[in-house]
Amino acid sequence: MTAKLLMIAFRNMRRQLRRTILTALTFAVAVFIYTVLVAVPWSMDRIAYNASKGLRLVVTERNNGRLPARYCGPIKTLPHVLGCAPEILWGAIYRDPKDPIITYGINGDIASVTGSSDYQPPPDLVKQLLTDRRNAMVGYALMREHGWKLGEPVTLRNPSDAKLALTFIPIVEFPTEYLSRAFLFDRRMLDDAVKNIYGADIQDRASFIMVRVDSVENMGLVANEIDENFHNSDAETETTTESDSVANSVSAIGNIRTIIYSLCMVVLLTVLLIAANSMAMMVRDRIAEVAVMRALGFTRTHVALLLFAEAALIGVCGSLVGAGLALWIFSHGIRLGEITGMLGYLEVRPETAAAAVATAVLVSLASALGPVIRAMRVVPAMAFREVV
Template identity: 65%
Template sequence: MMIAKLFIVAIRNMRRQLRRTILTALSFAVAVFLFTVLVAVPVSMDRIAADAAKGLRLIVIAHNSYKLPAKYCNDIRKMPHVMGCAPELQWGAIYRDPRNQIMAIGVTQDIYSVSGPSDFQLPPEIRKQMFTDRRNASVGSVLMREQGLKLGQPFTIRSPENEKLTLTLIPKAEMPTLLTARALFFDRRLLDEAVKNAYGADIQDRATFLSVRVDRAENMDSVIGEIDENFHNSDGETETTPESDALNSVITGIGDVRTIMYSICIVVLLTVLLIAANSMAMMVRDRITEVAVMRALGFARVHVVALLLTEAALIGLAGAIVGAAAALWCFHGGISLGALTGGLGYMAVAPSTAALAVLVALGVSLLSAVAPVTQAANIPPAIAFRKVV
């Protein structure tokens, strides 16, 4: 009963200085919005890497060379614990805006042999159509929305270096998984022919990387060792890593993104803490009369502290909910991180990230009010009345 009364009194007190209450809450809203978006970047990449780990896939690339024959898959498929191997050809194409590169990946029908139960599974009828027409393609859900693509509607992508190297594709399936949200998978035979016509080069046996699926997680290390040992001292030596590690290496290659993002988040929190502490100090100063009256009427210090902390918590919570809700509404579908993640990664604000930001803001609002509230609660009533008079 006492808690409910304190809550009602705190709500009424917030309305006395409505402008200051709104401005303080808005400062929390802006800070929580920035905090949520910044934290979402490393969190999104961790989610993508975790999603990749579920697929039990290995990524094989060329070691100290650009030569990786697609025919290596013939030997890899014969190795113990290997469920499938698919050569993939990565192509940085552009569509409409030259500044926005699309990571298009040419694949063969072997791509289905490395897809696991945790991956997006194409409906049987779509899967049957994918390679009957070389123009058919599978497009990630985020990429579909970013580029305004529609299923069944042809679109043309081209090389940024050679306008003659163009491909016309027809989206047949939309892939919603985290790992494939910004990917474009198409029949590599279409690119093989286009490169041959444009440059006269035969790239049918070339691969940017090989995707290998293993039967169980405990066998991944042994398969990694066997693949690299099998092609050791060959013309195209290999370097094999789990798919999640390969994705993380993209981020590591351009710097410690996580440290940068979390450092900025700490700066944001410290800034808000100082602003909130100043606002809370002014709020408590205005409540000195009330504190003196309450103490003179016999209210314990704990009641005074609870009242003032409740008011601080409500202000911070209101602003935090607004800021987190705005971030969730703007970025719940995800946006591209561009060159930061090699064109494959993206940032999306998840409900769990927004909820975490609200909890952090609530803690900051309470922490900023501790010092002024404690000082006010410890002032004897006589001295408090003298301050007012």
């Protein structure tokens, strides 16, 4: 019986084809926008979750200045510390000056802060990486965005001084989402270039220091000890977990999560009103059919299933188009740019698209609730009188 009702609902959809198409397109546009919007906080949550698995702390200068790289010496002696690695940031450009690339200069200590949950390059690539200072490790999203290929030289330059230009050879492509936009290189390349061009020695400079801890229970303790050790020094420290550091990077525009979810609610309410109006017209056109069905012995349940099935089919058809388009365009991820501290990232996954489709179906059923209730209360004789 259910299959027959679905077949009837599908045929009814074709009777007012223009209205059905317009309603389905409304769902498609709304679901596309909803999918893209909700993918932003979900993507950032995944990145923060992946960061938390590394059991790492990020040590920065309290006043957003530079840290001495030598701080790693005393940090390594602290209890529960497994490794310490200074890193230096270099904001470079490839071709478009409006599209900066944040690169990370590292040294051999970086291996001491990587854990089993991190991507582990094959041993032969690690050995190759150490043979040439120009070798770099780059995330898959950054490689695809700029059309880079493994083994082919890439020249980056300082946006404010073209004399400072470095040529790298990507030999490792990070396949993980967390490192999809990472660019790691041997910091000696930058140290030597700055010294040769400007005569400045930056070997002891670090933008931040990564510290790996033995367990999550000891992360707070180690963070407090690091900050206490360098209290009242020339460069006081501020230590946070890596996941908190990632979360703070997207707080530059305020509570982005609240903004996005508010926009999602506006989209859903708009679609609900449009769909409710369409459903009301659809039920009004079905009054005669409802009367005939009731006179032939169909129950209120059968009538409700038929009308709900038609609403659900419209919602499914439209939402599949919208979610499918969002998945096709954003399945490989895009950078959100400076607005989220260069770490903002959007990637639409199949589960995100599926959740959007399910939400759209619920909205379509909710929009049909009122008209269907009215149709269920129709008395066949009164319905025929209205038609005649």
